[in-house]
Amino acid sequence: VQLQASGGGLVQAGGSLRLSCAASGLSFRTYTAAWFRQAPGNEREFVAALFRSGVNTYYADSVKGRFTISRDNTENTVNLRTNSLKPEDTAVYYCAVAPRAILSTMRSVDAYDYWGQGTQVTVSS
16 A cells, blocks of 8 residues: 655745645545644644545644645545645645544544655745
8 A cells, every 4th residue: 555645845824735645555435535744843633534435524623714625536546725824834744544434533643544655834934
């Protein structure tokens, strides 16, 4: 199983980035997919997730209304559109997938079996 994240970069506050994660080696359409992030000195934290169908989406309060998660089960990708970026959004962003995550566990890092390598997002003020 491989998850390859891309799309990070340096952007000014108020700007946007589109992160993408390509999955291979698994039946992607059967997995819950999510994005987490980790800033220096902090624990990895939940950003957004969606179940297999991609209909229902879930967000951390800190990004709600600014970030949009989506997936393409034909292309085996999960994407994160980040708008109105703030300096506090600076972190390494990780994609992850889980075969059995449910609503009560999907915000926990422990629910996810496979992780991408991370992509750096830096927001300057």
